[in-house]
Amino acid sequence: MTYIDTVARALCLLKLLAISPLRVQEAAEKLGIHKSSASRLLSTMRDHNFVRLNSNGKYELGYAVFEMAHALSEGMDVRKIGRPFLEQLNKTSNETVHLAVLDGIEIVYLDKIDTSRPIRMYSRIGKRAHVYCTGVGKALLAYLPDEKIDQILAQIKMKSFTARTIVDREHMMNEIREIRVNGIAWDRGEHEDDIYCMAAPVFDFTNKVIASISISATITYTPEEELAKYAGLLSQTAEAFSRAMGYVGDWPPPVRL
Known part of the structure; x- marks a missing residue:
């Protein structure tokens, strides 16, 4: 030998x-x-x-x-590793892209690349947002164990930001189950009236969800059906990002209940 x-x-x-x-x-x-x-x-x-x-x-x-x-x-910087993936996603779609992580019961935007269009969005690097009415938040929430989801939702008083905001827990759990099937989370004007977003989870070498990435657009420029055309690209990018973080499982990932 x-x-x-x-x-x-x-x-x-x-x-x-x-x-x-x-x-x-x-x-x-x-x-x-x-x-x-x-x-x-x-x-x-x-x-x-x-x-x-x-x-x-x-x-x-x-x-x-x-x-x-x-x-x-300790040495893996999710923002540094994720930046090239965000740049490619932004370049291909010409839409605003985000990288976010879960911190307690809120999400924090770690990175953002704006579209070249004159659009203003609530998000900015370092800003916090609610987990239940953002695409990146729901993508993170969906891949947590059910017990953890229950704990988070129990601490949140869900309020409406727009007429589309989900404030019913049963409705939210139905949406989480749907996200788990196709690996894509949607925010259809739930946090900002004119802003639609679709997001996908990012996993690390322990096969746990650690972040999420998203493509956000205003329906003034990009109707929902146009944004939906990037779902495959978003999923592929999230998978490649996850592989770079050491993830080795199936895609979309199985859920740890």
Whole structure:
């Protein structure tokens, strides 16, 4: 076994252990190597804290993996990584695009690129907005566990900003279920009368939703049916952004209930 082979098998083993703990024989079978070779590989990885033995006599991921994951998470700047994706989305659509994150029961705009058209929008970098009446907010909300959604909505007194604002909890939950099916959230003039927005979630390497991106337009220039034509592009961009953040699951992502 060459050094390259050993490294490749060690990396493969880490991926296998991320799915489920394994005994030495099980690891050997999955890697297609002799039990003694698997034992030596696991022993070396254990010496460096990449794996550890649990109480059932199976190997599982060790603390070194979590230390590396934490370091990666700390070093990943979602705004910096997301900027090229926003720029391409803005260039292709010539509409205003946003990047937002959830902070408590509100969303915060981390980045924004304006359309070249003379449009004024409520949003600006650093500004907060309600989670229930914005596209970016609903995209974030939809991919939280149900228990977390209940906690957030319980803290919010939903009020109307326009005649279209959703203020009924059952209506909101129906919309969340729809978002989970197609991966796209809509704000149809719910926060600002003339502003329509569609948004998609962004996930990280832990497969958790961490942000959302959106395309916003005024119906004066862009009717809803025209804006809807960018839904595929928005979804593809959100997926590419998520992959850049380390997400490895299916798209649209399954929901953690």
